[in-house]
Amino acid sequence: MAEKLKVVGLSKTYLVDQGTPYAKEIPALENVTLTVSSGEFVTIIGPSGCGKSTFLMIVAGLIPKTTGEIFIDGRPVTGPGLDRGVVFQEFALFPWMTVEENICFGLEMKGIPRKERQEIARRYIDLVGLRGFEYAYPFRLSGGMKQRVAVARALAYEPAVLLMDEPFGQLDAQTRGQLQKMLNDIWERTRTTVLFVTHNIREAIYLADRVVVFSERPGRVVEEVVVDLPRPRDPWSERFFTYQRKVADALGGEQAGFF
Ligand SMILES: Nc1ncnc2c1ncn2[C@@H]1O[C@H](COP(=O)(O)OP(=O)(O)O)[C@@H](O)[C@H]1O
Ligand SMILES: [Mg+2]
Structure with missing residues (x-):
């Protein structure tokens, strides 16, 4: 399969309180190398604060990296671009726009004519x-419905790579399960290239072709687990459980709080 996204030797150190006596450096990512093939669904899992959001924001072109290279379809990424769709944990809809207008917005930026946008x-x-x-405005929607809109908006303009940062993290367990299933079903039809960040083991395995496990901060790749299960996955199957255990072990197991 063709390489869609390639990240080589990415490191990030935050400089905090520069120019004051309290200046310090916070290493957030260390030498992360990762490739995602065209049409592949990759999840990144790691403990809280290990640099997952930092990684995704850098790939999105929203914050600068310290060292390393990022390529999409072989072209270096230097800033934000319409080749990447982003869905964050917070509901990032425009409150003054209806559901349809929210989804049309990105399409307009892409220069698609009105009729077609609709x-x-x-x-x-x-x-x-x-x-x-x-025609509903976001304030009328539940959290789960808002994230459905966010997913629709990101998918609608068919980005080369879809970046998702714990998009279902604020939802209750049942709604979260419904959206995971929905995302799996849509992905099976569209085969968009997805990089999805989570700290939830079951979510990572349910969705991914491959789970990339990050260490604690500074985030490094400690293991990659290829999930060889037919979709939609049966989270209650023994094989699913075996994968859960494998990922939990890579994260440091019970001692690190993963059980
Ligand atoms: N703008 C920032 N300035 C300084 N430190 C930051 C900034 N953003 C994140 N960090 C730190 O970098 C580390 C990684 O953060 P983050 O990428 O949000 O982790 P995760 O998404 O895995 O929870 C954390 O220790 C966090 O406090
Ligand atoms: Mg985060």
Whole structure:
């Protein structure tokens, strides 16, 4: 499979309180090398504070790296771009726009004509199960519905790479499960290249072709686990459980609080 995203030797050190007596350096990532193939779904898992969001923000082009290289389709990434779609944990919808307008926004930036924008938006609204809410404003939607819109918006303009940072992290367990299933179903149809960050082991295994395990800060790749299970995964199967154990062990196991 073709290489879609390639990250080589990425490090990040935050400089805090520079120019004061309290100046210090916080190493957040150390020499991370990672490739994602075209059409692959990769999850990154690691303990809280290990640099997962930092990694995703750098790949998104939203914050600068300290060292390393990032390529999408062989071209170096130097800043934000429409080749990447981003979904964050917080609900980042425009509150003054309806569901449909929120989804159309990115399409407009891409220069797609109005009529076509609306058709695409409707298609993705259907896909995430929100038919009937086209004209609703975000304040009328539940947390789960808002994240459905965020997923639809990111997918609608067909980014080369979809970056997701714990998008379901603030949802209750049942809603989270519903959205995981929805994302799996949509991904099976679209085969978008996805890089998905989580600290939830079951979520990582349920969604991924490959789970990349980060160490504690500064984040380094400690293990990569290829998940060879048919989709949709059965989270109650013995093989799923075996993968859970493998990822938990790579994270430091019971001692690190993963059980
Ligand atoms: N803007 C910043 N300035 C200084 N330190 C930061 C900044 N953002 C994150 N950090 C630190 O970098 C480390 C990694 O943070 P983050 O990438 O948010 O981790 P994760 O998403 O895995 O929880 C943490 O110790 C955090 O406190
Ligand atoms: Mg984070």
